[in-house]
Amino acid sequence: EAGVAQSPRYKIIEKRQSVAFWCNPISGHATLYWYQQILGQGPKLLIQFQNNGVVDDSQLPKDRFSAERLKGVDSTLKIQPAKLEDSAVYLCASRRGLVNTGELFFGEGSRLTVL
Amino acid sequence: GQQVMQIPQYQHVQEGEDFTTYCNSSTTLSNIQWYKQRPGGHPVFLIQLVKSGEVKKQKRLTFQFGEAKKNSSLHITATQTTDVGTYFCAGLTASKLTFGTGTRLQVTL
Numbered sequence: 001e002a003g004v005a006q007s008p009r010y011k012i013i014e015k016r017q018s019v020a021f022w023c024n025p026i027s028g029h030a031t032l033y034w035y036q037q038i039l040g041q042g043p044k045l046l047i048q049f050q051n052n053g054v055v056d057d058s059q060l061p062k063d064r065f066s067a068e069r070l071k072g073v074d075s076t077l078k079i080q081p082a083k084l085e086d087s088a089v090y091l092c093a094s095r096r097g098l099v100n101t102g103e104l105f106f107g108e109g110s111r112l113t114v115l
Numbered sequence: 116g117q118q119v120m121q122i123p124q125y126q127h128v129q130e131g132e133d134f135t136t137y138c139n140s141s142t143t144l145s146n147i148q149w150y151k152q153r154p155g156g157h158p159v160f161l162i163q164l165v166k167s168g169e170v171k172k173q174k175r176l177t178f179q180f181g182e183a184k185k186n187s188s189l190h191i192t193a194t195q196t197t198d199v200g201t202y203f204c205a206g207l208t209a210s211k212l213t214f215g216t217g218t219r220l221q222v223t224l
Contacts, residue, residue, distance in 0.1 A: 042214035103160040
């Protein structure tokens with residue numbers, strides 16, 4: 001089966017600009033996650049969707065970050081305006097079930113550099 | 116909030132030596148997962164442990180979940196260059212999966 005698809009793979013922007021990342025999870029996977037991974041650190045959860053509803057967005061900086069999962073399939077993560085500290089890899093992951101158990105499947109990630 | 120720490124941060128071994136990384140949570144976990152991330156790659160699931168004191172093996176890898184369900188370990192016997200990467204534990208509590216700080220393993224011939 002196809003894996004989790006993400007685009008773009010790389011993006012370079014200047015601070016205060018905006019950027020959007022797209023994720024298409026594995027077909028049939030109900031739960032979708034966006035993680036931020038800063039170089040040398042573990043992935044940090046930004047937002048978790050179950051189908052098209054938000055389960056957890058407690059660590060999402062809502063003044064600049066937004067995410068949606070229309071129709072419970074693919075998802076977009078937007079940053080506006082970007083700051084230097086947003087430079088990171090943004091990882092999308094999906095899971096088949098609705099409960100937080102079992103394997104997470106990660107995409108290749110979108111690497112953001114903010115200058 | 117929940118914290119999941121791993122030690123060591125980095126380990127450099129010669130091929131054939133053993134390697135162990137330890138994972139400690141500030142809170143009791145429902146389950147723990149382990150992931151491997153190769154340089155430049157994305158995390159790939161290795162295993163999930165659920166029961167107190169559980170031990171699971173995958174070839175040269177041995178995973179343990181502590182009796183109190185607050186810590187875990189991953190042991191690799193006779194490392195190979197293909198084991199290079201960063202190993203993350205991820206602990207589940209209160210429906211939130213929190214990744215650890217990771218241990219980067221370097222293996223040289």
